[in-house]
Amino acid sequence: MGNLQKENLNFLIIEDSTDDALLLINNLKKSGIKLVYEIVDNEKDFKEKITSNAYDVIIDDFNVPGFDGPDALKVLKEYNKDIPFIVVSGSLSSDEVIEILKSGAHDYIDKNNLTRLSHAVLREITEAKIRAEKKQYELDLINSAKTLEKAFEQTIETISIILEKKDPYTSGHQKRVAILAAEIAKLLGFSMEEQKKIYYTSLIHDIGKIVLPISILSKPNKLSHIEIDMIKTHPIEGYEILKNNDFLKPFGEIIYQHHERLNGSGYPVGLKNSEILIEAKIIAVADVFEAMLSHRPYRPALGIKQAIAELKKNRGILYDCQAVDACIKLFLEKGFNF
Helix, strand or coil: CCCHHHCEEEEEEECCCHHHHHHHHHHHHHCCCEEEEEEECCHHHHHHHHHHCCCCEEEECCCCCCCCHHHHHHHHHHCCCCCCEEEEECCCCHHHHHHHHHCCCCEEEECCCHHHHHHHHHHHHHHHHHHHHHHHHHHHHHHHHHHHHHHHHHHHHHHHHHHHHHCHHHCCHHHHHHHHHHHHHHHCCCCHHHHHHHHHHHHCCCHHHHHCCHHHHCCCCCCCHHHHHHHCCHHHHHHHHHCCCCCCHHHHHHHHHCCCCCECCCCCCCCEHHHCCHHHHHHHHHHHHHHHHCCECCECCCCHHHHHHHHHHCECCCECHHHHHHHHHHHHCCCCCC
């Protein structure tokens, strides 16, 4: 507080009596407070002042005709101004004092006893600065989090692009799966954060294929049993790539399961039903559906009718019922398309 007494503090006084305002000013100056001040006695002038100037503190007479304390506090709230507001009056009952403090005033000083005024002013200005610093710190944290999230998203996008460079025949596959999986999650009522998690996991769900030979990934005819077994290692490889990254490990666990099937016929370990993460179930449906709609080196695109028929045929057997229903609804009722 000592440093504040060396500064020129900016006061706004709500008072209809110049003599009473000067009484307050002289009291503060005698206490060693350096200040400049302006006086207002109506709402119009008050609004104009607080929007065009920065005040360290507001002192309010409370009973200014046509513009009392509660009126001034409402204006401050309306304009989102956090300025220390001290009521100085000699005519308030204890109930009125309690009410004005509940309304947002920071302190009440009896006009007939101003010994506490300077201390209250310095204290409230200090606390206002602490609140402002805390608010700025919180804003900085939010901005840092947003910057980190953006960097994270760009990293995922970069990984996805690298994978598509490795396997040009599935170019765009992961992006389309990500879009569809996120839309399925949205239709199922997942939160925005959960939708994002599914979207970004889908963008790199085939990351494990980066270790496979390009000759297998781009082979224009049927794969051998050995080659198929190699392909089936990509969920494991994907998990291994991500497992030591604190941010990406949860994605790795979903990627590990995205080829599992409800009846245990999937890979890499044959998980069943509730053993499979819901995110993996959703990505599995989006992955299979998108693959059937897309051209591959070993076959042409199968078309939406055949893709829907496959989902219906294996609904509840291979694929999660809710995810299947949402996927079909998106295409047949919601007009969804890539």
